[in-house]
Amino acid sequence: MTNNFSEDIWVYPPLFAPSPLQEQLGLHICETAAGNICKETFCGKFRYFEFYSLVHMYEGRGKLYFPDGRTQNVEPGDAVLTPPGMIHWYCAARGHCWMEDTICFRGTIADGFADAGMLEPGIFHLGPHRRLLPLITQGKDPAPDQQIKVHIALIDLLGEIFFARRHQPTGTLRSIKKLLSAVAADVGHWWTVEEMADMCHLNIDYFRRAFKKATGMLPKTYIDRMKINHAAELLGKPQLTIHDVARKLGYQDEFHFSRRFKQIMGYSPQTHRNRLFKRNGF
Incomplete structure (x- = not known):
């Protein structure tokens, strides 16, 4: 991710502009990463993204930090969903690593989901299986049909996550x-x-x-x-x-x-x- 630095807060803009097809779809997968491994602990700085970020920590242990000093534990199989502008930092807990798959997205469909309360920020359990990996792999194919399929698959996954979280307390x-x-x-x-x-x-x-x-x-x-x-x-x-x-x-x-x-x-x-x-x- 590229970033700008200002007053102790890192700002992450989208890495890629939407394609014409993504503009038509109203959903733009702007960045993905598979199998990232992080051993760094909290550096004392914070950040926010200019897009929605869904990160799945399939192995390791981590912490989610907020500017007021609050922290939340991230356990193996947990996911963290952050909307544009949410100031935070997540990273490996001391003595552990953080192994993640990530999908970052934006667009009118994403904003509509957020308006409807379907993109609740925070930590939730997604399970041990790497649910994001097939979408990340499929998204590398630039063919229009494949791009349509992967964006539909993301919508389906976000809907599945929403219904699974409905009966859980929200952050x-x-x-x-x-x-x-x-x-x-x-x-x-x-x-x-x-x-x-x-x-x-x-x-x-x-x-x-x-x-x-x-x-x-x-x-x-x-x-x-x-x-x-x-x-x-x-x-x-x-x-x-x-x-x-x-x-x-x-x-x-x-x-x-x-x-x-x-x-x-x-x-x-x-x-x-x-x-x-x-x-x-x-």
Whole structure:
């Protein structure tokens, strides 16, 4: 893989441009490797690919590293799927080697699969048999019929992987649940999409899709509504002024808070407070 280096993060662009046939198919196998052996351990740097990468470690033991210090073990027969923009590093565990087959791909079909939640990033078990090797070997034949066959075979394999993983906990879902806990614990903070995506180790576009799939809302909408839901509860506390509530939730001023509250709830904070006080006998 070729790469560019910037601020401790290696960026890997596609090695080959798509052929006219691949452009028509909407799927571009942009790089493959069979039987790579790596004995290097973590160097302290990170990287991301500008394509989807499916690597199968059929022998050895490895580690998957994230910028926040988290690590995950990669066991024999495990595969690692990474989408474009996911910052990571995987390599051999100390005292072991990493033996892999790899297929890298991109295109509108791949993006459609990702939009549908079918390309879940992370580690999953693919088994001891070298499932990628036949596709890698077949893909070396430039004949159009063979290229069509290998791209169809890749689609079939991705579909098979998706259905096999459906009943397993997903790394992205766990990351989003962890993020939601952090958001709930700090309701006064204005979380940016970039900050949330970084916490989940996902690129921004993929994060938005995954977040909406998990919560039913886009990230900014979720943060906005979460704050207003907390406000609706706090407004029932007579010891807090509306100004106090606005400051607790991170709003710069009471006017901005009141306007947003009314946009979402349909009435002003004062009207909501009057209703709560009347109901509770204040």
